[in-house]
Amino acid sequence: GENVEQHPSTLSVQEGDSAVIKCTYSDSASNYFPWYKQELGKGPQLIIDIRSNVGEKKDQRIAVTLNKTAKHFSLHITETQPEDSAVYFCAASLTGNQFYFGTGTSLTVIP
Amino acid sequence: DTAVSQTPKYLVTQMGNDKSIKCEQNLGHDTMYWYKQDSKKFLKIMFSYNNKELIINETVPNRFSPKSPDKAHLNLHINSLELGDSAVYFCASTQGYEQFFGPGTRLTVL
Numbered sequence: 096g097e098n099v100e101q102h103p104s105t106l107s108v109q110e111g112d113s114a115v116i117k118c119t120y121s122d123s124a125s126n127y128f129p130w131y132k133q134e135l136g137k138g139p140q141l142i143i144d145i146r147s148n149v150g151e152k153k154d155q156r157i158a159v160t161l162n163k164t165a166k167h168f169s170l171h172i173t174e175t176q177p178e179d180s181a182v183y184f185c186a187a188s189l190t191g192n193q194f195y196f197g198t199g200t201s202l203t204v205i206p
Numbered sequence: 207d208t209a210v211s212q213t214p215k216y217l218v219t220q221m222g223n224d225k226s227i228k229c230e231q232n233l234g235h236d237t238m239y240w241y242k243q244d245s246k247k248f249l250k251i252m253f254s255y256n257n258k259e260l261i262i263n264e265t266v267p268n269r270f271s272p273k274s275p276d277k278a279h280l281n282l283h284i285n286s287l288e289l290g291d292s293a294v295y296f297c298a299s300t301q302g303y304e305q306f307f308g309p310g311t312r313l314t315v316l
Contacts, residue, residue: 127303138210138296138307139249182247191303192237193262196249 097122099187101197108175109205116200118185119167125187128161128168129194133182143170175204209233210308212297218314219287227282227311229297235306237261238280240272241296243310249296255280287315 098121108114120128126147131139145152145159145168152159156175161168172179185197210231219225231238239262240252254262258274269285280297292315297308 129305138309140307141304184249188303191300192254192256193251194305199247
């Protein structure tokens with residue numbers, strides 16, 4: 096089955112700096128790669144996603160890049176703010192029925 | 207309006223008891239899931255139902271039994287609770303690829 100690895104497990108940045116979280120996947124057939132943000136005491140929430148026919152997608156301060164050849168994808172957050180502090184999860188899916196999650200990155204934005 | 211709701215939010219119980227967690231989604235989605243999140247925040251899928259039919263059943267002890275009375279509900283019943291069952295359980299639903307999670311149920315087994 097699919098195996099998704101995520102790094103780093105913890106990340107601290109100064110407010111206004113950029114944050115980058117990286118994931119790799121093992122199954123080259125996976126074609127959908129979402130990113131979720133989980134705030135304390137809440138469920139994960141989809142913040143951005145990318146499909147395998149696209150190399151990059153951007154939504155305001157958040158961007159995701161995908162390298163299908165190397166089987167890795169990354170989340171980029173620019174101009175970080177304290178409210179960006181949360182746990183972020185990457186995931187990979189082939190069918191849209193089963194999702195394989197990374198192990199999470201705890202991001203702390205220091206004011 | 208809450209898209210995916212779960213009850214209860216907190217559940218504290220003794221080892222050996224039987225308990226249920228309820229989940230409802232008002233999005234009209236066909237597929238629903240149960241995930242377990244342990245203390246290290248690892249998210250692991252337990253079950254997936256599509257139109258009331260079980261489509262994914264990961265390696266979960268048979269003490270866990272999901273029940274889907276209709277497309278909008280997926281409940282989780284747990285028999286003979288053990289200490290290792292303590293975790294946060296999330297319900298989710300999907301239509302297409304976009305997945306929506308409930309707020310979670312924190313289960314503590316004493």
